[in-house]
Amino acid sequence: MSGDNQTSLRRQLIVRMLSMMLPLFILLWVIAYFSSQYFINAAFDRSLIRRTFALADRVEVMRGQVEVDLPVAARELLVFDQEDLLFHSIVNPAGRVIDGELDMPRLPDNQSIRPGQLIVYDGVKDGEKVRVAAFGLSLKGTSAHGTVLVQVGETLSHRSAMAGRATLAIVIPMLLMTLTAAIAIAYGVRKGLEPLSRQRDRLSARQAFDLSPVLLEGTPAELRPFLDEINSLLQRLSEAVESQSRFVADAAHQLRTPIAGIRAQAEAALSGARHDDAQHALARIAQSAQTMGDLVQKLLMLARVDAAENTLRLNRLDSADVVREVAREWVPPALAKGVEIGFDMQDSEAWVMGDAQLLREMLANLIDNALRYGGTRITLTVRRAGQSVVWQVADDGPGIPAAQRAAVFAPFHRMSGSVEGAGLGLTIVQRIAHLHDAKVSLEAGEGGAGLAVNVVFPAVPAPGPA
Ligand SMILES: Nc1ncnc2c1ncn2[C@@H]1O[C@H](COP(=O)(O)OP(=O)(O)O)[C@@H](O)[C@H]1O
Ligand SMILES: [Mg+2]
The missing domain is CATH 1.10.287.130 (Signal transduction histidine kinase, dimerisation/phosphotransfer (DHp) domain)
Structure with missing residues (x-):
């Protein structure tokens, strides 16, 4: 069933599907990565901001001095995380670090914080990328003046791990789905083609001359x-x-x-x-x-x-040449029986594609019939009729009744009374005509008497000047 690799339907379907899925898959991966990063960043930023505010809450002013009241437990809660390194710093209005790190990443564009302002920004600390939230705590209403800068930063390892996991959570089901689809296609095609292999078995079990039709039952519509x-x-x-x-x-x-x-x-x-x-x-x-x-x-x-x-090789022939030549051969035997043969060439250009030898045989059969069954005169005519060339052999004998005209072409068919022939002449005529795309028809001769046999060829243009 697997068959030739290049033409295996199953393989083609799967290869096409996978090659279409691959770019789609990469695109999905990229989209999943960036969008999960975006949402995870937003969530992590929010928690960073919450920690910053909580830290700002711990800033107090005692007798005009800015101080931080950060018990160990609160410090742990604020600045501890399992995966990320958290760090903070509190800078008093005079610019002195009163708690936490000394080398905090600077605010973007070297700006200084305004009271009540919150900035979340990216930075680098100890050679590692970090995210920092900075808040300007106003001292208005206290015994001190100015703004305290409260900053909390964290490394990015937790975020990127989360983003990676979120991406996989989207991409892996997609991958599984694709593989499942591929397997389903492979299986479906095999199932679908099973009737075909049953047909093959039945065909190969046939006898040489069993030409009965193939059973259609159970075969897919595509194969019908x-x-x-x-x-x-x-x-x-x-x-x-x-x-x-x-x-x-x-x-x-x-x-x-x-x-x-x-x-x-x-x-x-x-x-x-x-x-x-x-x-x-x-x-x-x-x-x-x-x-x-x-x-x-x-x-x-x-x-x-x-x-x-x-093996037929058709040549361009001048009808008049062929018909005239055959007519000439038949004049002596006809005269011996007291029959006259006339040749009537009505159009000068009547070219057909044909095998001269077969066409002569065809005419010989028709003239032979006219001599055997006809009267005293045989007329051969060549003329053009539209896109056709008509050869006619007509006699003035008893003719064939219209009802019998179709039957006489059958092999061995002879009309009652004619004992001489084998009944193959008109069969031969019709087969030769068929080889030339020509049609044979029988009609009554001129004046309703006798038989006129017409052979209608498709006309071809005259050969150009050599
Ligand atoms: N020109 C004709 N006039 C009258 N009857 C004809 C003519 N040509 C053929 N037939 C009839 O058609 C029959 C079939 O012709 P044909 O196939 O040539 O067989 P055959 O000549 O061997 O009998 C002939 O037996 C004859 O009865
Ligand atoms: Mg005959």
Whole structure:
């Protein structure tokens, strides 16, 4: 089922999906990282500010002196954290650090704090990035003057660890989802294609001549058009096989009759005492042999035409040349039977694509019919009709009744009364026409008498000057 790597549907789907998911995944990662950082920063900043205010609460003025009352327990609470290093500093209006760190990162742009102002900023302390909140505590209303700068800072390790974890909390489920989808696709495609492998098993178990349609039941809709095509191919194939075997049976039957005749006549000749009887039987044998010879020749012709389908090379032909040449060949045998052949070239430009030899064979069959079944005159016509070129062989004989015109093209079909032929002539004509994209039609001859056979070719332009 895995099949060829390049054309495996499953592999293609998964590769496409993953290659689409990958950039999306990276984008999601980036968005998740920055947005979680933003929200975590905001939360951490708030707690930093809270600590700063709490520290500012501890600043007191005693007799004009700024002091800090920070018992150990409160100090622990304020400036202790499990992961981050916390530090603080309190600077009196005179600029002296009265509690905490001496080297606090400076306020941004070297500004000094105004009373009541709160600034949260990034800085560096001991070579590490830190975040600092600074508050200007006004001493108004006390016995001292000015503003006390209260600062609390912390390192960033807790924040970035949190941001990292928040990002993973978004990205990992997404990754799992993608993988699950890939697995689901792989599984789904395999399941979906199972009917196909069942079909394959059923097809490979078939006998060579089992051309019955493939069962559609249980196959996915996407495969239906494909299987329908296979079924229609099987249908055509089985029709072709059937008509082929019918043809073979008919041919065998047709051959059996003259052979039986020959045997019976030969036995009669052998047993007959009289010279005359033997002579008569031999004449019948010769006639049967002739019939058989004609039949075999026609069968071979038909086989040749069928085989030509694959090797056919069509050339640009001048209709008048081909028809005139064949007409000329048939004048002597026709005259011998008292039949006149006329050739009527109505348009000077009537080019067709064709195989000259096959087209001559086709005309020969039509003229032969006209001679056998027709009257005293045969007319060959070439003319153009729009985008078509029409070749016509017309006679003035009894013709074929309209109701029977379609049937005479079938192999071995002869109308009652005509005993000579094998019934393959018009079949050959039609197959040759088919090889040339031409259509054969039968109609009554001029004035309603006789038969006119039309072969309608697609016209092609005349060859340009060489
Ligand atoms: N020009 C024609 N006029 C009258 N009947 C014809 C003509 N051409 C063909 N037919 C009828 O059509 C039948 C089939 O013709 P064809 O296929 O050539 O077979 P065949 O000539 O071997 O009998 C003939 O048996 C004949 O009855
Ligand atoms: Mg014939």
